[in-house]
Amino acid sequence: MKNSVIQWIFITTLILVTVTLFSALNFNFSWVFFLVVFGQIASILMVFKILNDEYTTDKTFEDFYQDRPDLSE
16 A cells, blocks of 8 residues: 555544544543544545555465465475
C-alpha cells in the first residue's frame, strides 16, 4: 500500500480511539457526537482509498503466507 493509504488508516484509528477515550472520560456530548460523525466519514473515505489503491503484487495463493515456511520440501 502507498504511504497515503497508511496515513488514512492512522488518522481513522486515531479518531476512533479518541472517541472511545472521550466517551469513557465523560466529555461533553457534542464533542463525542462530532468525533463519531467525523470518524464515520473518515472510515468511509479510508475504505474508498484502500479499495481504489493501485497496489499490485506477484504473489499467488500457492505462495501462501510469507512468514510460514514451505512445508512441501
